Amino acid sequence: MSKIKKKRVGFVLDMTPLVDITFLLLTFFMFTAKFKSQEESSERFVIKRPQTVADTAKVPEKDLVTIKIAVDTVSRDTAWYYSMLNEQDRTRLAAQMVALKFPEATPTTTQFKITDTTWLQTFVKESRTINQQAIFAIDADQNIKYRWVEHVMTAFRRYNATSFNFVTDKKQ
Amino acid sequence: MAGGGEGLGGGAKQKRGGTGKRKVKKRVGFRLDMTPLVDITFLLLTFFMLTTSMITPQTMEMKIPPQLEEKIEVKESELLTIRIRDDGKLFFNMGTDAPQPVKINELRKVVIDQNVSLRNRCIVVLKASSQVAYGAAVAVLDLLNAVEPEITERLRQNGIDKRERKFTVAPYEKTDAEEVAGL
Numbered sequence: 001m002s003k004i005k006k007k008r009v010g011f012v013l014d015m016t017p018l019v020d021i022t023f024l025l026l027t028f029f030m031f032t033a034k035f036k037s038q039e040e041s042s043e044r045f046v047i048k049r050p051q052t053v054a055d056t057a058k059v060p061e062k063d064l065v066t067i068k069i070a071v072d073t074v075s076r077d078t079a080w081y082y083s084m085l086n087e088q089d090r091t092r093l094a095a096q097m098v099a100l101k102f103p104e105a106t107p108t109t110t111q112f113k114i115t116d117t118t119w120l121q122t123f124v125k126e127s128r129t130i131n132q133q134a135i136f137a138i139d140a141d142q143n144i145k146y147r148w149v150e151h152v153m154t155a156f157r158r159y160n161a162t163s164f165n166f167v168t169d170k171k172q
Numbered sequence: 173m174a175g176g177g178e179g180l181g182g183g184a185k186q187k188r189g190g191t192g193k194r195k196v197k198k199r200v201g202f203r204l205d206m207t208p209l210v211d212i213t214f215l216l217l218t219f220f221m222l223t224t225s226m227i228t229p230q231t232m233e234m235k236i237p238p239q240l241e242e243k244i245e246v247k248e249s250e251l252l253t254i255r256i257r258d259d260g261k262l263f264f265n266m267g268t269d270a271p272q273p274v275k276i277n278e279l280r281k282v283v284i285d286q287n288v289s290l291r292n293r294c295i296v297v298l299k300a301s302s303q304v305a306y307g308a309a310v311a312v313l314d315l316l317n318a319v320e321p322e323i324t325e326r327l328r329q330n331g332i333d334k335r336e337r338k339f340t341v342a343p344y345e346k347t348d349a350e351e352v353a354g355l
Contacts, residue, residue: 015206022213029220050310054317055230069306137231142307146256146300149309153341157239165231166310 039111043081045070050142051171059167062086063133066167069140069148078148082123083111084131092130097123117151124155139167232313237340250293252286254279255344255352256300260308263352271352276311283319288326295338299348 047070068081084090090110097105097112102119105112114120127134138152156164248267255263255271263271264282274282287294296316300309316339324335 012203015210019206019210019213022210022217026213026217026220029217029224033220033224049229050307050314052230052232052310052314052317054314054320055232057231057233059229059231139229140306142305142310144306145302146304146306146309147302149306150302150343153236157236160238162238163233163235165233166313167229168232168310168314169227169229 037083037110039083039109043070043111044073044075045141046073047139047141048143049139049167049169052168053171055168055170057165059137059165060135063089063131063135065127065131065134065136067136067138067152069138069144069152071141071144077115078144080114080120080148080152081111082114082120084127084134086131089127089131089134093123093126096126096130100126117155120151121155121158124152124159124161128159128161134161136161136164137167138164232310232317234313235339246295247293250290251295251297252283253297253299254312255348256298256304256308256312257349257352258301258303260304261352261355262312263355271355273355276315279312280315280319283316284323284326287319287323288330291330292327292332292334292336293338295340298339298341299344300341301344301349 047068062085064085066081066083066085068083069078070081071078084093091107094105094107094109097109098107100122102112102122112123114123124136127136136156138149140149156162251267253265253271255265257263262274262276262279264274264279265271266286283296287296298309298312298316300312320335320337327333327335
């Protein structure tokens with residue numbers, strides 16, 4: 001029995017749907033990607049957040065004031081890293097801090113490294129003045145001594161920011 | 173899209189060519205090699221997919237009482253104090269009772285029972301030593317949050333519809349350290 005074999009010359013596969021989906025995904029990931037600020041990318045610590053089961057609320061995306069507490073991996077010192085999320089607040093805070101002569105403050109600083117409690121209180125006070133709706137969040141490493149968190153809470157209490165957040169991770 | 177480009181090119185040639193007869197090239201089965209485009213797209217896609225972190229952090233909402241000048245008097249018998257010692261060990265006591273050591277999973281029952289038997293009036297105070305890891309304090313706070321639904325449910329069974337949560341954090345004083353020392 002003779003069978004005519006079809007010659008498969010110039011076999012072409014339509015790649016259009018593949019390219020469509022790929023582009024769609026690419027656009028999605030490009031738009032949802034959040035880039036770190038210059039200060040954030042130069043920070044020398046990783047925060048291992050405490051893991052909880054009961055929390056469901058997400059970190060707010062507006063009017064947020066983040067206070068990170070972590071140990072520097074190189075110099076081994078603990079510090080508070082203070083930043084405001086809103087662009088407008090951030091510029092105003094930076095300007096205010098330059099005026100108050102905070103060491104190393106420049107008009108473009110987005111994250112301030114604080115090492116003493118007096119400055120910490122000043123920052124909380126100024127943030128409250130700049131944005132009355134400011135929501136505070138403490139993003140601390142789980143191995144940090146509780147004392148560091150206590151100091152922040154004292155500052156909050158003093159300036160009446162009695163409702164705040166602890167940033168946590170979901171327990172797996 | 174590339175077809176459009178070719179078309180324009182042809183048009184320009186025609187103008188230059190002037191009056192001479194020109195064969196219009198038939199453009200049958202025109203294909204553009206999409207391979208490099210797809211390569212780059214995949215590369216970028218992989219990059220963005222790998223660098224995106226999908227796990228977003230959550231928050232634990234906290235409310236602490238504001239700084240007050242005068243002292244508020246509370247009934248000692250309604251006060252449930254939870255202490256975290258320097259070494260991370262937990263202790264609890266009701267009112268003026270002596271503190272007793274407790275494991276974190278046993279604390280759950282204590283908190284529920286006290287809140288239910290005191291019918292909403294129980295005040296939970298957390299006193300963590302400043303030397304203790306922040307994670308240990310958050311673990312207790314998480315437990316207190318996690319038992320809330322059960323307390324509400326148990327209170328409802330006892331005829332109380334509204335749950336009023338009373339909770340505060342207090343500094344760990346020297347006297348606190350003395351009370352739990354050697355236990």
